[in-house]
Amino acid sequence: MSTANDVLATQISTKLRVISANDLQVMAEDMAAIACPHMFKGLPLQRQGRGATGQTNKGWPDAYVVTSSRTVHGIEATRNQQTWTGHLADDLKKALDTKNFGLSGYFFVAGSPEHDPPEKDIQDWTDKFIALGIDARNVHLLVGKHLALELVDPKYARILQLHLGLPSASIHFEEIRQSVLRRSSDGLGSPGEDDLIRGLAFKPGVADAVATTLVTRGACIVRGSRASGKTTLAHWLGLAPAFTMSPVYKFDVATWGDDGSLGSVCNEMTVLAGTDVLFIIDNIHLDEGAARVLADHWRHYCKPSDARLLMLGRSAGANGDLPGLPPALQIRAGTAEMAGIVRYVTAKIGHPVAAVPQDALKQWAHTFDGRIGKGARGVDLIAFSAAAKTRAASLAKGQWQLEEGDAIAAVQSQYLRPIREIEVRRNLLRLAVLSDLEFPIPARVLPFPEAGFSQDCIDRGLVVTKGDAFSLPHAALGRLLCVAADTDVSAERLAAVAGSAVLTARMLARGVYPNEHDALLQQLRLSLADGNWLVSCRRLSDVASVLSVAVRLELVEAAQIDRVTANDPRLIRLVQRARNLETFTSVAGTLRARDLPLSANRLLDFTDQAIRKALDNNLMQATDGQALAFLKNLANPGVACAAIDLRRWSQSRQAVALDRASQTSQLVRHLEKIGQSQLAAAPSREFVLRFDEPSPRGADLGDISNIVRHAHVDEADLRAFFNRLASSGWLSKAYVGTSLGQLCGALMSFANHLSDDVRPLLRLPAIEARIVGEMARSEAGNVPAIARFICLLGGASALWKTGLPDLNWTWPVGLSIREVYDSRAPVNATTLGMYELQFWLGLRWLWINGVALPLLGFTSAAADFMGRLKGTEPPSQRANALRKDLVAWLETRQAEDDS
Numbered sequence: 001m002s003t004a005n006d007v008l009a010t011q012i013s014t015k016l017r018v019i020s021a022n023d024l025q026v027m028a029e030d031m032a033a034i035a036c037p038h039m040f041k042g043l044p045l046q047r048q049g050r051g052a053t054g055q056t057n058k059g060w061p062d063a064y065v066v067t068s069s070r071t072v073h074g075i076e077a078t079r080n081q082q083t084w085t086g087h088l089a090d091d092l093k094k095a096l097d098t099k100n101f102g103l104s105g106y107f108f109v110a111g112s113p114e115h116d117p118p119e120k121d122i123q124d125w126t127d128k129f130i131a132l133g134i135d136a137r138n139v140h141l142l143v144g145k146h147l148a149l150e151l152v153d154p155k156y157a158r159i160l161q162l163h164l165g166l167p168s169a170s171i172h173f174e175e176i177r178q179s180v181l182r183r184s185s186d187g188l189g190s191p192g193e194d195d196l197i198r199g200l201a202f203k204p205g206v207a208d209a210v211a212t213t214l215v216t217r218g219a220c221i222v223r224g225s226r227a228s229g230k231t232t233l234a235h236w237l238g239l240a241p242a243f244t245m246s247p248v249y250k251f252d253v254a255t256w257g258d259d260g261s262l263g264s265v266c267n268e269m270t271v272l273a274g275t276d277v278l279f280i281i282d283n284i285h286l287d288e289g290a291a292r293v294l295a296d297h298w299r300h301y302c303k304p305s306d307a308r309l310l311m312l313g314r315s316a317g318a319n320g321d322l323p324g325l326p327p328a329l330q331i332r333a334g335t336a337e338m339a340g341i342v343r344y345v346t347a348k349i350g351h352p353v354a355a356v357p358q359d360a361l362k363q364w365a366h367t368f369d370g371r372i373g374k375g376a377r378g379v380d381l382i383a384f385s386a387a388a389k390t391r392a393a394s395l396a397k398g399q400w401q402l403e404e405g406d407a408i409a410a411v412q413s414q415y416l417r418p419i420r421e422i423e424v425r426r427n428l429l430r431l432a433v434l435s436d437l438e439f440p441i442p443a444r445v446l447p448f449p450e451a452g453f454s455q456d457c458i459d460r461g462l463v464v465t466k467g468d469a470f471s472l473p474h475a476a477l478g479r480l481l482c483v484a485a486d487t488d489v490s491a492e493r494l495a496a497v498a499g500s501a502v503l504t505a506r507m508l509a510r511g512v513y514p515n516e517h518d519a520l521l522q523q524l525r526l527s528l529a530d531g532n533w534l535v536s537c538r539r540l541s542d543v544a545s546v547l548s549v550a551v552r553l554e555l556v557e558a559a560q561i562d563r564v565t566a567n568d569p570r571l572i573r574l575v576q577r578a579r580n581l582e583t584f585t586s587v588a589g590t591l592r593a594r595d596l597p598l599s600a601n602r603l604l605d606f607t608d609q610a611i612r613k614a615l616d617n618n619l620m621q622a623t624d625g626q627a628l629a630f631l632k633n634l635a636n637p638g639v640a641c642a643a644i645d646l647r648r649w650s651q652s653r654q655a656v657a658l659d660r661a662s663q664t665s666q667l668v669r670h671l672e673k674i675g676q677s678q679l680a681a682a683p684s685r686e687f688v689l690r691f692d693e694p695s696p697r698g699a700d701l702g703d704i705s706n707i708v709r710h711a712h713v714d715e716a717d718l719r720a721f722f723n724r725l726a727s728s729g730w731l732s733k734a735y736v737g738t739s740l741g742q743l744c745g746a747l748m749s750f751a752n753h754l755s756d757d758v759r760p761l762l763r764l765p766a767i768e769a770r771i772v773g774e775m776a777r778s779e780a781g782n783v784p785a786i787a788r789f790i791c792l793l794g795g796a797s798a799l800w801k802t803g804l805p806d807l808n809w810t811w812p813v814g815l816s817i818r819e820v821y822d823s824r825a826p827v828n829a830t831t832l833g834m835y836e837l838q839f840w841l842g843l844r845w846l847w848i849n850g851v852a853l854p855l856l857g858f859t860s861a862a863a864d865f866m867g868r869l870k871g872t873e874p875p876s877q878r879a880n881a882l883r884k885d886l887v888a889w890l891e892t893r894q895a896e897d898d899s
């Protein structure tokens with residue numbers, strides 16, 4: 001167990017010591033639905049009589065679901081600190097008493113963490129319940145420390161929060177209730193948690209289709225115009241009955257910070273993933289590239305553990321689909337949503353409206369920027385909600401007049417008038433004019449940064465905080481605020497960019513303010529000319545944003561700004577603030593793409609002590625794929641690798657999340673290529689020891705062989721690793737799907753590094769079928785196909801010396817060995833060529849198994865190969881033994897040819 005999980009288990013144990021008997025029983029009931037969905041999920045749970053404190057006081061079991069006449073799956077819990085076995089003994093007697101229900105399943109929780117029974121004791125009691133005739137899959141006993149360890153699993157995150165008060169620790173994702181609290185705004189008629197749970201909040205029309213898609217397909221994309229109800233949809237789903245006991249986490253791209261730390265977001269998804277966990281990614285239109293990465297990460301690392309994914313964003317080009325996910329659903333706010341909002345705001349004042357006339361709904365649709373029929377972009381629900389909230393009393397009386405002016409009046413009365421401080425009001429309007437950018441605005445861009453915002457603004461949901469930056473709860477609110485305050489929008493925006501080259505560059509990059517394009521260009525030109533533009537950069541990605549726009553729009557001469565930036569000490573201070581290796585890789589890549597090599601190299605300068613320390617700290621937290629991308633960006637990776645402490649590197653590989661096999665394999669190969677093989681062992685070893693998925697998705701056998709030959713683990717660990725690959729069916733699929741060249745190389749690598757005891761685990765019918773299939777292809781007379789077949793025989797015979805399938809194959813008449821040999825690959829004058837060793841091993845196997853071969857021709861190919869073979873350094877003792885056998889065979893054949 002990781003250190004973080006050890007800490008969490010200790011926290012859980014502490015909470016279990018003080019949990020009430022009633023709360024423990026309720027927790028057990030909620031746990032049962034998650035731990036045993038085949039027994040409890042979706043079935044009506046019956047609870048026995050409860051006393052004034054809520055504790056069960058009559059009937060047995062305490063809670064259950066009926067499975068047949070007089071038979072139930074039962075749920076029981078005990079806090080008894082003296083004994084847990086006494087409770088089980090009583091339950092066994094009750095189950096045998098015909099006056100009580102019979103048991104078809106039994107879920108038991110003993111909450112006292114002082115209990116730590118050996119597995120044998122738990123199994124003995126489990127067997128006693130199985131002896132009642134209960135299916136073994138339906139008996140679950142969680143006792144003391146075993147319960148605490150079970151609750152560490154991410155799938156119980158919501159239970160920890162609800163029953164033990166332990167919130168999930170996350171950096172990028174927030175639990176859905178936190179999101180509802182932060183985003184709800186009474187002034188907009190935005191529903192809170194209680195409204196959503198009680199069913200008062202309006203239900204988006206697409207909600208049922210989204211819920212069905214999530215349950216049946218695991219993932220769903222929803223696209224729509226702004227203010228169409230996407231955030232309400234996320235909150236409604238997150239608190240809907242179908243997901244109420246599942247952990248639901250939301251990540252908002254708009255508040256992410258654009259800091260290049262996408263890998264840490266992916267790592268957090270991996271940690272939080274579990275059965276029925278729902279990830280909601282909001283505002284994906286702000287970074288479609290990041291959305292594709294997150295969707296791909298979910299498919300490979302979260303979907304296998306039955307986690308779900310909901311992605312929300314504005315309508316995109318084409319149809320807005322993402323690779324590997326179901327087609328996008330469209331959300332379009334219309335008459336149903338408006339009627340739902342009216343019901344909600346009137347219910348809040350105690351006079352709910354049952355129905356709204358269609359004529360009124362159609363008029364509202366036109367008033368609030370919607371059009372009826374196909375192609376409609378939908379109603380602006382932010383403006384409509386504000387208007388409906390203002391006129392809720394009139395609507396409750398059947399007075400259906402609503403105008404956009406009502407929304408403006410709502411904003412004035414609910415938001416602007418209560419703000420007495422002129423500085424806070426000016427700050428709010430600064431956020432309003434910049435709301436279309438949809439990212440947090442740093443405090444220093446505000447006209448009065450010291451004043452910031454009052455706590456009242458934050459508590460009422462008017463302003464959302466993100467560190468030292470601020471944003472509105474919804475971009476559409478910005479327009480209403482500007483109109484309500486009669487703001488000179490253009491002048492206010494230009495005032496905002498006067499002190500921020502970063503903001504200017506991002507406005508130009510987004511292209512959202514075309515009327516101010518020329519003024520923005522001039523402002524950025526001035527910022528670059530005075531040399532102080534770096535002052536507005538809070539992070540390295542800001543540097544990339546400014547320089548990328550400046551060079552692309554030809555506002556500066558690339559070589560000149562490159563020299564100045566590379567020598568600016570402020571760049572080094574930004575380097576020291578960076579907290580993710582991807583930041584360095586991403587920014588350096590952007591700078592190189594804009595022909596700014598000096599600045600790019602300066603970021604990655606391992607000869608500078610301050611930079612080396614920052615890079616080293618970030619490297620130790622990086623996944624294998626992130627480390628690979630970083631090393632490939634270095635002008636001199638050998639210098640960087642030489643500075644890496646091997647002990648820290650090994651410890652870091654134990655702590656970071658496992659990457660894909662293909663990424664670890666590529667890192668290993670790259671380290672070999674640059675002469676740093678000493679760093680390849682740690683990532684390889686951790687992959688073999690910790691890999692526990694059904695299959696290494698996206699990998700082939702070549703990737704696995706690269707990892708295994710560097711892992712240097714015990715034979716027992718290798719056996720366990722290959723047993724997983726074989727039992728899951730992946731190894732058989734790999735024998736069929738891996739390209740022949742990669743397969744030959746992998747078999748040869750395994751032959752060089754696996755012991756005789758491990759090799760049989762790799763011997764499966766699929767490899768024999770592949771050999772037979774390649775033999776059939778060779779019989780068409782195609783010379784390269786014959787060479788490939790012989791190479792495959794060589795790799796297989798090296799790994800399994802005996803027992804290959806009987807092959808009824810003859811050497812083609814009139815074809816020389818030299819012709820087949822030359823078709824395979826060009827020969828290097830000094831080293832062994834690719835698959836050259838396998839080719840001669842294949843010939844050896846054919847000869848040993850009675851296939852008549854032409855003369856080897858020792859005046860050319862065979863003699864030349866034997867000379868180079870003798871001069872090579874084998875990678876292992878097994879490889880050396882194999883080389884000696886092959887040389888002996890070649891020398892024997894040479895003597896026979898000569899005679």
